[in-house]
Amino acid sequence: MKINENTLLEGHRAVLVPYNEEHVPRYHEWMKSPELQQLTASEPLSLQQEYDMQKSWREDNDKCTFIILDKQRWAEPSVEEEQCMVGDVNIFLTDPTDPSLAELEVMIAESSYRGRGFGKEVTRMMMCYGITKLGVKTFQAKIGLDNQVSISMFKKLQFQEVSVCNVFKEVTLELAVDESVRTKLQEDVADMKERDYKQTCSNKHELVLQ
Template sequence: MRLNQNILLLGKKVVLVPYTAEHVPRYHEWMKSEELQRLTASEPLTLEQEYAMQRSWREDADKCTFIVLDAERWQAQPDTTEESCMAGDVNLFLTDLGDPSLGEVEVMIAGVTKLGLTKFEAKIGQENEPSLRMFQKLHFEQVAVSSVFQEVTLRLMMSEPERQWLLEQTSHVEEKPYGARS
């Protein structure tokens, strides 16, 4: 999504940067892991397919993707590459054209203030206990189970108390232009 192409979110422990071609080789290496494929319900892709996927995620109006960097490593040396600091990714999918306030999220990000989202959904494999626990800690509640896809749907309704709680949890996060290291 072009909306986040120039946004860097700087937190205490992580930095979120737009997913660019620079990140693809490391991401591709991660996705060779059978465990990661299983936990994310992903299929292995060739490197060329991974570059095409990155371009799609960047261009598609219904996706907002960030790469998670280890903030300590990234800030330690100005010449450190983002690829060497990568720790994960964050994805937000706008899945319901009839409801522009709903976004499917893989990890919570600052969608509340920039995108006007009031509902977040996460679809997680039934066996993925670490992800289920993480989203429940973030106040998501189970709303559906699909035995066909072996996944659980969790939802967070962004009431005013939830919005205030989220803003308090992320009050230390700074939004900067992407490309600014300091």
């Protein structure tokens, strides 16, 4: 999506940035992992195919993608952005007849960052962005039945199980956005800041880490 091509979302632990060309080599290395291929139901791509995918995701009107960065590392001027990459978070507008329905997907690719609250924080940040910028009213998450960690996380975020597909071995969880959901999200991401990506990258050393 073009809408977030110059958007940076700053949270407590994580920073979300647009998926750019310079992120592709690290992303490509991640997706060589059989574990991540299984968790994301993805097929391995060549490096060129990964670059093509990055371009199409930037252009497509039904996909909104952010790369997750470790905020603490990213704020160090000497550290390159690619070295701070933790995973990615996506919104897919899967129903052309209902643009308010969105599938939400989060991947913490770096295993050392799992179980530290990154997944829950970036999911809340992405939901807030989806509601306010994309007009999302219902979120879905489709998760492999063996990925109990993700299923548990989404249930803690008040998602409810709506169906199980034994053929694809996945469960679909759903959350309708009402006023109480919106209020709770705003409270949970009260410290989230939306910034100009290019401008912030040029003076990120001025950020005060909390």
